[in-house]
Amino acid sequence: MTAGRVKSFADIATKEKKVERHIRLLAPLAFVAPSIVQSIIEGAAPANLTVTELAKSSVHSWRQQHHLLKVSSKR
Known part of the structure; x- marks a missing residue:
């Protein structure tokens, strides 16, 4: 667009x-924060993290995304 x-x-x-x-x-x-995408690719994201949950966590801060989705931000 x-x-x-x-x-x-x-x-x-x-x-x-x-x-x-x-x-x-x-x-x-x-x-979505690139590090969260990387965690998903590596299989390090929580097993219960779904596309729907990821899409609905529409916060713009990558730090908040990590917190809300319980994905480690340490890379």
């Missing part, structure tokens, strides 16, 4: 053949 290739979540949904609600749910994943 910032690059101007699409104008809305509805445009993304149409392009990806998904419903807009699904796109809106997943959009916050773009702002």
